[in-house]
Amino acid sequence: MKRLLLAALIPGIFAACSTATPAASATDDASAQASVAAAEATRATSTDAAGLDAALTGTWREPKNTARDMYRHPRETLSFFGVGQDETVIEITPGGGWYAEILAPYLRDDGRYVAAVWDDAIPGQPGYRYRLNKELRAKFAGNAAVYGTPDVRVFDPKAPAFGPAASADTVLTFRNAHNWVSDGNADAYFKAFFDVLKPGGTLGVVDHRAKPDTDLAKMKTSGYLTEALVIDYARKAGFELEAQSEINANPKDTTDHPNGVWTLPPSNDHEAADDAKYKAIGESDRMTLRFRKPRRG
Secondary structure, three states: OOOOOOOOOOOOOOHHHHHOEEOOOOOOOHHHHHHHHHHHHHHHHHOOHHHHHHHHOOOOOOHHHHOOHHHHOHHHHHHHHOOOOOOEEEEEOOOOOOOHHHHHHHHOOOOEEEEEEEOOOOOOOOHHHHHHHHHHHHHHHOOHHHHOOOEEEEEOOOOOOOOOOOOEEEEEEEOOHHHHHHHOOHHHHHHHHHHHEEEEEEEEEEEEEOOOOOOHHHHHHHOOEOHHHHHHHHHHHOOEEEEEEOOOOOOOOOOOOOOHHHHOOOOOOOOHHHHHHHHHHOOOOEEEEEEEOOOOO
């Protein structure tokens, strides 16, 4: 079986995954704890370390994107989600392709990368959607030797659907859920994720994390969501919370900035005089949640 740019396996490359905390309460018995630990180990070992490292160190990645690795921890994050190199993986609205630069080459030979993007045949959407779709398609078309032929799959944001039922192994969404909450259609997105995943499939969610008990109105304007809210959306759709991780935590982020999360890098919506202050904070404090579609039923 072919592998992309075979690289030497780096010892301990996924050690950060040990920070993952199983989604279990203090009342869980030893049997339940062992079950969660076994599931954790299975996901951690399903990611091909050498193949992922080759994608992460690829010369095709834009320097402005690799500069963000220190905040987004892609190696540890994808290992925590257990993304296998032979899987069908759907990334929801990949934007400019930050994760696509990693995932598409990683999955090129033995798996399938699907970029789910807003349907740009629908008029009247925000202009950035059309621009980002065009840029993403150009990125893929301009380097087929690296990216292969990713499936750029359009969807209607008012009625999201991401492909045939039970056709994907993993669905990933990075810093998107706050937009759905603001738009009032988060339930529809999580239901669509559940529908497209195979039984036993994984939903991986990373988003800006609000302080516990932050009210909904504040979440909608700040871009930060509580973990409890995201977990509730996923559970209502039918998912089980399998594990949580502090991989993308940032204790420097107080989450109370004048222009919400967009005050921080990379948006940097702040006065020029405050640039050093917000650069010292870095990107937002983020939750990293792994959900499972039950095999039963």
